[in-house]
Amino acid sequence: MRSQEEKPEELILKAKAVKLILDGKPEEALVLLSKFYKIRIPVLKIGLPKRLKRAKGCYDSKRKLICLRSSSEYRDPFVVLHEFYHHLRNERGEFSGSEKNANVFALNSIIYFKMIYGA
Numbered sequence: 001m002r003s004q005e006e007k008p009e010e011l012i013l014k015a016k017a018v019k020l021i022l023d024g025k026p027e028e029a030l031v032l033l034s035k036f037y038k039i040r041i042p043v044l045k046i047g048l049p050k051r052l053k054r055a056k057g058c059y060d061s062k063r064k065l066i067c068l069r070s071s072s073e074y075r076d077p078f079v080v081l082h083e084f085y086h087h088l089r090n091e092r093g094e095f096s097g098s099e100k101n102a103n104v105f106a107l108n109s110i111i112y113f114k115m116i117y118g119a
Helices: 008-022 027-038 077-091 099-117
Strands: 042-045 057-060 063-068
Touching: 008 027, 008 077, 008 099, 027 042, 027 077, 057 077, 063 077, 077 099
Parallel strands: 042 063
Antiparallel strands: 057 063
């Protein structure tokens, strides 16, 4: 599942980000990831735009804002990292990235966490 482009330090960083999110510190995870990828740190907010009531999260590229449906998503590494992926792609000036690729980014991060922390 590991991308050929990912180096060991990136795998460790993603695992640390998952741990921070699980520990209720998603802002710290976003700072860690943003510094590693050399991009602006996104803002994290609880509450979705009214048109997206069913989503667990979304990314607003104009405001550099990750919105989460509720406080339970605040500790959900999959949701936070999925939305961070969209931010990463946007900051790099690339297409925002497919949902599939955002899912892979988030899932791989969780897999690395389990490998490193034995969870």
